[in-house]
Amino acid sequence: MTIALITGASRGLGKSSALHLARAGIDIVLTYQTNAEKAQEVVDAIRAEGRKAAALQLDTGKVATFASFQRSFAELLQKEWGRSNFDILLNNAGHGVFRPFAETTEEEFDTLANVHLKGVFFLTQTLAPMIEDGGRILNVSSGLARFSLPGYAAYATMKGGVETLTRYLAKELGPRRIAVNVVAPGATETDFGDGAVRDIPDLNRHIASTVAMGRAGLPDDIGGAIAAFLAGETGWMTGQRIEVSGGQNL
Numbered sequence: 001m002t003i004a005l006i007t008g009a010s011r012g013l014g015k016s017s018a019l020h021l022a023r024a025g026i027d028i029v030l031t032y033q034t035n036a037e038k039a040q041e042v043v044d045a046i047r048a049e050g051r052k053a054a055a056l057q058l059d060t061g062k063v064a065t066f067a068s069f070q071r072s073f074a075e076l077l078q079k080e081w082g083r084s085n086f087d088i089l090l091n092n093a094g095h096g097v098f099r100p101f102a103e104t105t106e107e108e109f110d111t112l113a114n115v116h117l118k119g120v121f122f123l124t125q126t127l128a129p130m131i132e133d134g135g136r137i138l139n140v141s142s143g144l145a146r147f148s149l150p151g152y153a154a155y156a157t158m159k160g161g162v163e164t165l166t167r168y169l170a171k172e173l174g175p176r177r178i179a180v181n182v183v184a185p186g187a188t189e190t191d192f193g194d195g196a197v198r199d200i201p202d203l204n205r206h207i208a209s210t211v212a213m214g215r216a217g218l219p220d221d222i223g224g225a226i227a228a229f230l231a232g233e234t235g236w237m238t239g240q241r242i243e244v245s246g247g248q249n250l
Helices: 012-023 036-048 063-081 106-130 153-176 192-199 201-210 219-231
Strands: 003-006 027-032 053-057 086-091 131-140 179-185 241-244
Touching: 003 012, 003 063, 012 027, 012 036, 012 086, 012 219, 027 036, 027 063, 036 053, 053 063, 063 106, 086 106, 086 219, 106 131, 106 153, 131 153, 131 219, 153 179, 179 219, 192 201, 219 241
Parallel strands: 003 027, 003 086, 027 053, 086 131, 131 179, 179 241
Antiparallel strands: none
């Protein structure tokens, strides 16, 4: 069986990715930060698709907890799957801060860095020995690392770092045949950034006007693409950036 670990999968793009991967025949371990009830709902939905699933608590902004998380994850894999390793790591967990460059605080910057950059770096470092040779890592970036929208300077800076990290991981894990890539969603109707893209009609219309396909993205647009990539025969592709944005700001 194939097992995927997805961080931040109790809602949004992580939840959609988990469900699409389950439908593709992959078992799921998902993490959540605080909402155990929502995480359990996702676990139940995955099980309804006929796959095994479990949820573990993890704050990806707290590197000091990663060693204990690794132990809990290893115990879970042995207990539920009889394995000591897994196949796919999807670094998805994150949040957004919409703030002009001149008004962004050091606290906001550090919080973004801890989750989106430092957390991705050190969680992958912690878990890499457990990834099966020939496995896959997919990091989540953003279209904002390619095009610039005022208010997202700090967030996009972290995602630019993740894209660079992805290429280095692809190089260093290549001898183990672990494919490492990055997916960059465009503007999507989730609760990211307090649900601005979803809930502010003028913003939604503006985004739609910049997208070749004429609308903002939906969670299933991204989750479906991620599942197609991770469940498909793409193991020879590594170090690549795949944007899923409907053709935003081409």
